[in-house]
Amino acid sequence: MKIIKAKYILSMDEDFTLLKNMAICFDKKIIDIATHTKLQKKYPDATLFDLKDQILMPGLINSHVHLEFSSNRAELKLGSFVSWLKSVIKSRDQLLAKCGTKCIDEALKYILESGTTTIGAISSFGLDLNMCAISPLNVVYFNEVLGSTPSAVDIIYSDFLQRVQESKKMSSSSFIPAISIHSAYSTHPVLAKKALELAKEEDMVVSTHFMESMSEREWMDKGEGEFKEFFESFLPNSSPMIKPLEYIELFKDIKTLFTHCTKATESEIDAIIEQNGSITHCPRSNRYLGCGRLEIEKLPEFHLATDGLSSNNSLSLWDEMRAALMLHSQAPMQEFSKRLLKSVTLNPAIALGLKKGAIKIGYDSDFILVDIPEGLEDEDDLALSLILGTNRVNTLFINGKKLNRD
Numbered sequence: 001m002k003i004i005k006a007k008y009i010l011s012m013d014e015d016f017t018l019l020k021n022m023a024i025c026f027d028k029k030i031i032d033i034a035t036h037t038k039l040q041k042k043y044p045d046a047t048l049f050d051l052k053d054q055i056l057m058p059g060l061i062n063s064h065v066h067l068e069f070s071s072n073r074a075e076l077k078l079g080s081f082v083s084w085l086k087s088v089i090k091s092r093d094q095l096l097a098k099c100g101t102k103c104i105d106e107a108l109k110y111i112l113e114s115g116t117t118t119i120g121a122i123s124s125f126g127l128d129l130n131m132c133a134i135s136p137l138n139v140v141y142f143n144e145v146l147g148s149t150p151s152a153v154d155i156i157y158s159d160f161l162q163r164v165q166e167s168k169k170m171s172s173s174s175f176i177p178a179i180s181i182h183s184a185y186s187t188h189p190v191l192a193k194k195a196l197e198l199a200k201e202e203d204m205v206v207s208t209h210f211m212e213s214m215s216e217r218e219w220m221d222k223g224e225g226e227f228k229e230f231f232e233s234f235l236p237n238s239s240p241m242i243k244p245l246e247y248i249e250l251f252k253d254i255k256t257l258f259t260h261c262t263k264a265t266e267s268e269i270d271a272i273i274e275q276n277g278s279i280t281h282c283p284r285s286n287r288y289l290g291c292g293r294l295e296i297e298k299l300p301e302f303h304l305a306t307d308g309l310s311s312n313n314s315l316s317l318w319d320e321m322r323a324a325l326m327l328h329s330q331a332p333m334q335e336f337s338k339r340l341l342k343s344v345t346l347n348p349a350i351a352l353g354l355k356k357g358a359i360k361i362g363y364d365s366d367f368i369l370v371d372i373p374e375g376l377e378d379e380d381d382l383a384l385s386l387i388l389g390t391n392r393v394n395t396l397f398i399n400g401k402k403l404n405r406d
Contacts, residue, residue, distance in 0.1 A: 001025065002400070003036060003040065004049045005022075006023070007052055010382075011358060012342060012345045012359065025039045027365065028400040030360060036050070054369045055382075056369055058356065059118065059356070061117070061119075061344060062305050062317055063120040063303050063348040065121060069088075069096070070107040071095050076091060078311070079289070081291055084289050088310065104132075105131055110315055111316075113392050114315070115390070116316075117356075118137065118140070118366065122180050124144045126167070138354075139176070140176045142180035143177065143178070146187045147187065148241060161198070174398075179207075180206065181196065185241075206257070207259060208251070210260060211261050212262060219231075244264075244265075252275045256278070258278065260294070262291045278347070278351035279302045280348075282312075283328075284311075284320060284323045285307035285311040287323070288312065301343075304320050304340065304343040304344050306320050340387060345357040365400035366398050368395065369395040
């Protein structure tokens, strides 16, 4: 049992409560919150950490990250979604061959050093399974399924099911198998339905890409645009397999993260919210692939994620928050900064079904210690100053266990 006293505790609750000169008592979960004097009297055998010049806050949660393409540097073409997709297909085998154990391990270490304590790993091939399972990070491991050829549905599902079973062998309190349906344009509805039936049976959380680009919008609505030529190069006379709202309906009664949504209509956003889905925002990936800006000002909540190094230049959520500040230039800085911090803590925890992302009694003991921004005078500037000035953290606690940077 341990007690941490800090000058500031960012509880990251719904009201963004800032606790001053308070302390928490914890082991794997947060046991109590009070002054350190009260906690020491109540728990006299607990180890005390007195951190006068630091901020205690929940560990960051990156709900959508692809690790298997972490070897990408300049192989993939940015600027246009379809051009990027073609380059992924062209360079896929080369990039996967380069991204072995060392590559994925380096990506996971960087994620930790930046203050992320939980990830939603989207895995297309299972190449990152072992490294994710042994990482100190909490991992929700999304086994991804995709394929649009009707005759191949059974073969694809069999391979997918095998990967799910392999991930279930690694299951633990900090490694949670889950399912990803790639997208409406790339996954045959029969295949999606089979995978979603499994998600219901196993009570697994689900992730899916949705309306990421204008090319997807034109294809799904009219069967036209860049995707028409793209798909007909593989399968002549191709046509959209499902309507967008019908696709959303497939996920009813399943906890689902809909990622990107930059080209989703108001009715589609409403449908996602009405069936308790959540929306993952990846601002840098959207910008780098020419997909535009998600109008998050119209959303009641969202959670921020980095996507992978196939469409980003770092896996840091601090970098992602800084990018969001610039991309959403119409948002008032101080209030938007608080919203961004919630989007990488409490909001993704709720989306993933985890009792994390806030400093509350009964929540998991996943938190980080961050230096107080030098010269800070107005506490209303704390969230903004943290986002602008933080890159790495020196100390993390994951499931109550202290981890230090090397």
